[in-house]
Amino acid sequence: MTSNINAAQKRREQVFDTMVENSIMMIASGEEQIRNHDVEFPFRVQSDFHYLTGLEEPDAVLVLIKRNQENQSKQQSVLFLRPKDVEKEIWQGRRLGVLDAPSTLLIDDAFSIEDFEDEMSDLVEDIETLYFSFAQLSEWSDLLSGWISAQKAKARKGVEAPATLSDADVILHEMRLVKSSDEIELMKQAAQISVQGHLAAMSWVAQSIAKSARLGMAQDFEPVYEYQMQAALEHKFKEQGSARVAFNSIVAGGDNACILHYTENNMHLKAGDLVLVDAGAEYLGYAGDITNTFPVDGRFSEAQRVLYQIVLDAQQAAISAIAPGVHYDEMHKASTRVLTEGLVGLGILDGEISTLLENEAYKPFFMHGTGHWLGRDVHDVGRYKLKGQWRPLEPGMVITVEPGLYISEEVGREHQVDKKYWNIGIRIEDDVLVTYSGHEVLTFGLPRTPEEIERFMKSAAGDEA
Numbered sequence: 079m080t081s082n083i084n085a086a087q088k089r090r091e092q093v094f095d096t097m098v099e100n101s102i103m104m105i106a107s108g109e110e111q112i113r114n115h116d117v118e119f120p121f122r123v124q125s126d127f128h129y130l131t132g133l134e135e136p137d138a139v140l141v142l143i144k145r146n147q148e149n150q151s152k153q154q155s156v157l158f159l160r161p162k163d164v165e166k167e168i169w170q171g172r173r174l175g176v177l178d179a180p181s182t183l184l185i186d187d188a189f190s191i192e193d194f195e196d197e198m199s200d201l202v203e204d205i206e207t208l209y210f211s212f213a214q215l216s217e218w219s220d221l222l223s224g225w226i227s228a229q230k231a232k233a234r235k236g237v238e239a240p241a242t243l244s245d246a247d248v249i250l251h252e253m254r255l256v257k258s259s260d261e262i263e264l265m266k267q268a269a270q271i272s273v274q275g276h277l278a279a280m281s282w283v284a285q286s287i288a289k290s291a292r293l294g295m296a297q298d299f300e301p302v303y304e305y306q307m308q309a310a311l312e313h314k315f316k317e318q319g320s321a322r323v324a325f326n327s328i329v330a331g332g333d334n335a336c337i338l339h340y341t342e343n344n345m346h347l348k349a350g351d352l353v354l355v356d357a358g359a360e361y362l363g364y365a366g367d368i369t370n371t372f373p374v375d376g377r378f379s380e381a382q383r384v385l386y387q388i389v390l391d392a393q394q395a396a397i398s399a400i401a402p403g404v405h406y407d408e409m410h411k412a413s414t415r416v417l418t419e420g421l422v423g424l425g426i427l428d429g430e431i432s433t434l435l436e437n438e439a440y441k442p443f444f445m446h447g448t449g450h451w452l453g454r455d456v457h458d459v460g461r462y463k464l465k466g467q468w469r470p471l472e473p474g475m476v477i478t479v480e481p482g483l484y485i486s487e488e489v490g491r492e493h494q495v496d497k498k499y500w501n502i503g504i505r506i507e508d509d510v511l512v513t514y515s516g517h518e519v520l521t522f523g524l525p526r527t528p529e530e531i532e533r534f535m536k537s538a539a540g541d542e543a
């Protein structure tokens with residue numbers, strides 16, 4: 079906890095260095111959301127707020143003030159948060175409170191969130207620039223309008239109203255894109271907890287099917303549901319120290335794997351099908367993100383194996399492309415070339431590779447990007463392009479690498495694909511750190527080749543023969 083608070087304090091100093099003089103930045107923690115009737119969803123604090131405070135409470139706002147007047151502190155961190163309330167804390171949980179906030183969070187001052195509007199009306203006096211997330215413009219607009227109007231009404235008294243509204247995301251999200259050494263250690267933990275969860279899910283499926291086989295139901299085993307596999311996966315996350323998942327887990331058996339963001343997780347897992355599992359643990363605010371695809375009964379069919387190998391080769395080509403100075407899109411180019419070559423080899427695509435790539439002929443079978451930034455958010459912040467050009471990679475960036483192939487019956491029929499490839503969806507995803515010398519795969523430890531997967535499933539089922 080202490081190291082987290084100290085890191086947050088250092089980050090605030092970095093933000094102050096970037097802010098213009100006579101400015102204020104406001105970052106909100108978020109509000110609890112109703113799940114049904116009077117029951118809330120579990121609260122997850124807004125990432126930028128946690129990044130700069132270490133506090134995980136709802137209904138709080140961090141205000142960073144940078145002035146240039148004489149006889150005033152040039153930099154001040156002020157936190158508005160829920161006051162202590164004995165009765166509400168009995169029902170809803172403990173609160174840090176106004177009195178303890180400055181010493182606990184190493185900030186300059188704290189006020190009740192109930193006083194936010196009135197206090198801010200005074201704080202914005204003679205402030206020239208207001209920073210806030212433009213993504214939350216609708217949430218701030220009424221307050222901003224009131225504060226600015228109030229200051230303009232004092233113009234004859236010599237009071238200056240804010241004249242510039244600036245997007246705080248430009249500062250904060252570029253900071254968050256390149257991780258510190260401490261952040262990288264936390265991401266390594268998130269990655270390895272995620273690995274253990276995926277291994278546990280594979281083992282659970284292998285053991286469940288082996289049990290059914292021993293009962294004489296090898297071809298029609300007792301139903302095993304996607305959500306049961308999800309439970310094994312997420313149980314392991316929590317057992318290893320993850321308080322929550324980084325995103326809603328995807329456990330997609332058979333043709334469900336052709337739905338990219340399938341989260342119903344309520345169907346049977348069938349022998350002979352593949353199951354695609356896209357899931358990650360969150361550890362102290364940082365996300366892991368892994369996709370694993372493997373045969374439910376532990377044995378690839380010929381068609382599954384050949385498609386899986388194409389995706390794996392594409393992933394390895396993309397990972398190999400990652401290094402400082404390499405432009406972000408190079409890994410996508412590497413993966414799509416391998417995927418296109420593989421589809422041509424199977425007769426699913428026909429033509430010159432260069433022409434097929436130029437025309438994005440692979441799109442019906444691979445319709446998403448090869449990866450995304452990873453950090454406090456699973457689809458983490460930071461620009462992918464600078465001045466219209468793909469940005470070069472830098473040490474400290476963390477990227478997912480996740481090529482895939484998806485051939486639903488509808489797509490297979492439309493593009494006249496051999497039926498043996500229908501209803502197969504495959505994605506393979508790992509988390510990769512850009513280092514000074516190249517890259518480091520953080521999610522190591524999973525069986526990845528078809529042979530490794532089959533050996534693992536056989537061993538997990540208790541069949542060593």
